[in-house]
Amino acid sequence: MMRQLSRIDNLIHQFDTVLRTLIPHAAQPSRPSPATASIHDDAMSDAERRHAAGLMRINHTGEVCAQALYQGQGFTAKLPEVRGQMEKAAQEEIDHLAWCDARLQELHDRPSLLNPLFYAASFGLGATAGAVGDRVSLGFVAATEEQVGRHLDRHLETLPPGDHRSRAVLRQMAIDEAHHAQQALEAGGARFPAPVKAGMTLMSRVMTCSVYRL
Numbered sequence: 001m002m003r004q005l006s007r008i009d010n011l012i013h014q015f016d017t018v019l020r021t022l023i024p025h026a027a028q029p030s031r032p033s034p035a036t037a038s039i040h041d042d043a044m045s046d047a048e049r050r051h052a053a054g055l056m057r058i059n060h061t062g063e064v065c066a067q068a069l070y071q072g073q074g075f076t077a078k079l080p081e082v083r084g085q086m087e088k089a090a091q092e093e094i095d096h097l098a099w100c101d102a103r104l105q106e107l108h109d110r111p112s113l114l115n116p117l118f119y120a121a122s123f124g125l126g127a128t129a130g131a132v133g134d135r136v137s138l139g140f141v142a143a144t145e146e147q148v149g150r151h152l153d154r155h156l157e158t159l160p161p162g163d164h165r166s167r168a169v170l171r172q173m174a175i176d177e178a179h180h181a182q183q184a185l186e187a188g189g190a191r192f193p194a195p196v197k198a199g200m201t202l203m204s205r206v207m208t209c210s211v212y213r214l
């Protein structure tokens with residue numbers, strides 16, 4: 001009976017995570033946004049605002065994928081020693097999700113309509129990596145975080161010059177993601193071979209190109 005209840009509890013918790021990730025403004029951050037009240041944007045044209053929103057929409061979807069990845073992995077991976085650490089990283093991803101969501105709202109825009117699709121795909125990838133083994137699973141986290149870090153660097157360069165608030169959010173995210181990647185490698189994550197990384201880059205291109213507008 002106890003076992004039955006805890007399984008149901010777990011399912012409810014998982015479903016709650018899905019809803020909090022996919023429903024706009026539902027994620028609860030544990031840290032305030034780095035875009036504090038003292039940071040103000042310079043004037044932006046309409047085209048610049050739309051460009052900034054497109055980039056922040058990509059970052060938001062990236063965080064949706066991160067939630068799904070950690071959740072999928074949590075289902076199948078054992079990770080006895082690093083579970084606490086992974087949970088802390090997942091909480092930091094919730095912060096990122098909420099900060100990007102808030103920034104999109106400030107830019108008078110919305111998250112991607114494709115988020116449920118990317119959530120499902122990332123959940124499947126996370127669960128598969130976790131089922132293969134902890135080394136692969138942690139290696140997948142490291143490779144993903146490194147890729148996200150490269151996106152963030154590129155976005156920091158191409159954001160409109162006047163968009164100081166998005167820039168503040170992305171700078172803190174870049175620091176956190178680098179830390180997540182390093183932690184996953186130190187915990188024993190496998191270094192992925194170049195062809196796997198190339199496949200991941202291709203997938204991320206599909207995501208960024210579609211989400212920028214949709």
Ligand SMILES: [Fe+2]
Pocket residue numbers: 063066092093096173177
């Ligand atoms: Fe993140």
Ligand SMILES: [Fe+2]
Pocket residue numbers: 066089093145176177180
């Ligand atoms: Fe991360």
